[in-house]
Amino acid sequence: MTDKMTIIGTPVSPYVRKVLAILDMKGVPFRCIPQVPYLGDENFTKISPLRRIPVMQIGDFTLPDSTAIVQYLDEAYPETPAYPGDIQSRARARWFEEYADDHLGRNVLFKLFFQRMIRPRLFKEEPDEAIIAEALEKDMPQALDYLEGEVPEDGFLAGDISAGDIVIATLLKNALWAGWQLDGARWPRFAAWLARVNAVPAVAKVNALADEVVNAKPKEQLVILRRYYGKG
Ligand SMILES: N[C@@H](CCC(=O)N[C@@H](CS)C(=O)NCC(=O)O)C(=O)O
Incomplete structure (x- = not known):
């Protein structure tokens, strides 16, 4: 797994933030591209047939839907499970x-x-x-x-x-x-x-991020994301 983990979707979306918080909890480095679903072109439809966010990309591997993504993450990075217990x-x-x-x-x-x-x-x-x-x-x-x-x-x-x-x-x-x-x-x-x-620290962090991005344009969101999570 050498390719960079990329999450596509603006963190104004609660489903994007769910994925960001879980990646943070697991300590997985990632970058996030703040795509607004309604403004996506035909390339967005190719990676997200329902034209929704988030979408995860690792090299050639593309996966839409936050639940599918979190289940993938739990299998790929089982430490600090998103589905814990019995x-x-x-x-x-x-x-x-x-x-x-x-x-x-x-x-x-x-x-x-x-x-x-x-x-x-x-x-x-x-x-x-x-x-x-x-x-x-x-x-x-x-x-x-x-x-x-x-x-x-x-x-x-x-x-x-x-x-x-x-x-x-x-x-x-x-x-x-x-x-x-x-x-x-x-x-x-x-x-x-x-x-x-x-x-919970990862939730407190993504909530603080949320308050900063909600009124920011996608380019500004990118800068804010990097401040919170690094460059991935
Ligand atoms: N089940 C999806 C829901 C994703 C979703 O509805 N995302 C919203 C943003 S919060 C979206 O992309 N909406 C655009 C649309 O439905 O056209 C998931 O868990 O990823």
Whole structure:
């Protein structure tokens, strides 16, 4: 494995940040090219048929999708696993990763983030306030009710910190940017769990990076990325 590990995707994406945090946790050197998915040309479609980020490249090997990437990383670099513990803990970590990707990400937060941030900034369109209200008032509370019953009083969703914990935390950062606030009195276990996840050094670091890149242009993001993770 001598070719450089490259992650393609702007770290404004929670799925890109999930991969960055796991690479950092594992101590794997990488470089990140801050591609914005909506602005990708036909070369982007070749490496990402669904035109989504992140994509991983190592020499000629190209792999889209953060979950596929993290599973690859766990096999290639088994130290500090992203799916730790016994077989049931590992399965549970994968479930929460899927829940975050499909439901929380695609159906809830993405609506919010797309409407509040991407539509006005990238497409110069007004956000659809009805979609935002539904996400904030109905979908998010339902998801948080579920998660409140799942998070442990101590530790993480699958014992040790896992990809399942990390992706929920990175997604929620985008929700905060889009105007969501966590009601710690209504979901106290969840709030305590989230604080524990956000205190994990690789997550704290990627969250700090996130706050710096969110208002930066891709060229500036590259400089910020190098400051946090080196040149790879
Ligand atoms: N399941 C995918 C989700 C990736 C995803 O939806 N990424 C967003 C950015 S946060 C994207 O590329 N969106 C562009 C689009 O859906 O057209 C993964 O885990 O990588």
